[in-house]
Amino acid sequence: MVSSSLALGITIATVAAFTVVGLLAARGRVRSVDDFISARGTAGRGTLTATVVASMMGAWILFSPAEAGAAFGGVGAILGYAIGSAVPLLLFVPVGARIRTVMPSGHSLTEFAYARFGAGMYLFVLLVSVFYMFIFLAAELTGIAGALALVAGIPHWQTALLVGGFTLVYTAYGGLVASIVTDTIQTLVILPLLAISFAGALLALGGAGELHAAAVATDATLLDPTFRPALEFGAYVAFAILGANMLNQGMWQRVYAADETSSLRRGFGVAAIVVIPMILLAGLFGVAAAALGLTEAGTASVAFFLVLEEAFPTWVTLAVVVLAVLLVMSSADTMFNAIASVVTADLARVFDDVEQRTLWIGGRGLTIAVALGAMVVGVQGYSVLELFLTADLLAAAVFVPFLAGLYTERLTGSGAIAASVSGIVVGIAFFPLARAALAVIPGAGDVLPEPSFLVAFVGATGLSAVATALAAATTDAGVDLDTLDREIRRLDDSVTDGGREVDE
Incomplete structure (x- = not known):
């Protein structure tokens, strides 16, 4: 097992470094509430691709795909997971363009729900969306807390507090501007780390031939892409992920952050391609864990880290700890921002005469409240996959009528x-x-x-x-869909940024 103090020190250094990056990136750039919650028109193709990948690919890719590979059908389940994760990003290519056409001044999916359907459906979408984003946060913190408890014996509450707390600091200060900058850097670090982790594990465990033989001897269905339970898992996970992401305010924010529609199409399209190998690589750790007999009752969700302990020396495990922490931060800041933006935009609609600085403070306050709640859930040790499926079910039932309102x-x-x-x-x-x-x-x-x-x-x-x-x-x-945008309140008045007034 890795030394607790060493793992804790590396975790602190990682979250502190990206907190500083986020704070510096946002300094002087958050001039209005609109900047804070939408960063409208600031992300080009490359930046948008990176922030979409980082936002969607949280630490869950080290847990849920591996758990699917180990306990839900092997490679068939992983393939379903990978394809299911790419589909919503591809769907955002036409849907995102439509959103920008119908409500070019919009900020949130709940704004659209209210303007298009009225108070009843607005409340419905609000509850389902916030519930999903809260569960996403809780699942992320659950995953990283469980991983560090396994590899280094760090108490769950310490990990959840550190990762959630530091991420909250730069998110509450810099909003989406800080999130996009840190996402870009995190993606550049995450992708090579994930590839190196898999390649290194493969070599350390004797190569692909050894693992193939072990899988066949243990359970041949692990390598059967036509195994019926695996196909069923892949099918329902695809529906689950699709619904959840269509009601993910973090994705809606990035639709508006694109500097032009062509950047939106390219960014989401490339991200859809990138996430497939990421999930496949992560999921194969679960197949390896099952093939080597490392998974026992209740341990499938940490299959990725069970393989790491089996294959790698301490320093490599620590590098993957950095990977896991970055993955959590990249998705947690998205959820923090998303929840804050929903509330901020809704307060602006309910209270026409409220000052924009008050809206800004209100959004930050709710972000803190949600973060604390997610940290509490995150230390309980629930199954990451089960947490996601519970929230996804509601979204799967709501997203079709919601999106139909766009057309x-x-x-x-x-x-x-x-x-x-x-x-x-x-x-x-x-x-x-x-x-x-x-x-x-x-x-x-x-x-x-x-x-x-x-x-x-x-x-x-x-x-x-x-x-x-x-x-x-x-x-x-x-x-009249052409008139919906008239109901949106603009949020581009100047606010105080970093202790000083910023003029437009």
Whole structure:
């Protein structure tokens, strides 16, 4: 096991270094609330690609894909995970362009929900989106806390406090401006570290031939891409990731941060290509762990680090600790900013005469509150994959009627809510992780269907899509999409940055 003091020292040095980078990057550049929550028009193609990759590829790629490879079907499950992660980024290419056309002055997905559907659907989207982003944060902190506890014996609370606290410092100060700059640097470090980690592990464990033989001897289905449970896992994970990212405010922020539509298309498109090998490499650690017999009950989620301990000397493990910390910071700052931007934009709509500095402070205050809550959940040691699936189910049922509002003027707010609720009801009825909670309802055990993740996610998305189509065909909201942008309050007045007034 790695020395606790050494691992803790490297963690502190890493988070402190990127905190300084974030603070310096934002100094003098956050001149308005709009800069803070959208960094509108500041990211070119390369920068946008890097920040999208870093934002989406949090520390979960060291846990969930490896857990999928070790416990949910081997290479077939990993392939589904990789493709499912790329699909929402590709979908943002046309959807992002449409968002910028319909609401060029917008800031958040909840702004769009309110302007397009009214208060009911707005509240629905707000709750699902914030819940997902909170769970994302908690899962990230859960993962890094568990990893450092495994390799160095560091208490969960210390890791969660360090990583969450330092990230919060530069995020609360510099907003999206700081996040984009640190994301760019983190991506340049993360990609080679991940590749070197896999190549080094492969060589240390005897090469691909040795691992292939071990996998065949242990469980041949680990290498079978047609293994049915693996295909089912890949299918429902694809639906889960798609829905979650369509309601991820962090992605909406980056749509507006693109300096032009061509940068948006190129940035999200290239990011979709980049994430596939990243997830494949991370997931293969899980296959290796299962093949070598390293995974026991309850340890599949840390399969990546089990292989590291088996294959690498201490100094290499420490390098991967840096990788894990960077991954957490790159996605945690996205979620912090995303939640703050939702609240800031909504406060601006509710309180027309509120000062923009007050909005800024309010957004920072909520960021701190959410961060503390996520840290508390993060030290509990829950399954990272199960945390994500719980939040993803709600998003899978809501994203179709939500996005339909971008393209049709007929769908009403009540129709969108009805479609979302129908999807959620079906999803929960089949959702295995909800079975214990549903079982306490008298007589529920006699009527509940056989639990299935696949049916839960496909059913939630499919039924909400059918209900959306029916609602749009039978009603007419009479909404003029060309006028939605008029309802958006501009947030480009100057605010105090770093203790001094900044003029426009």
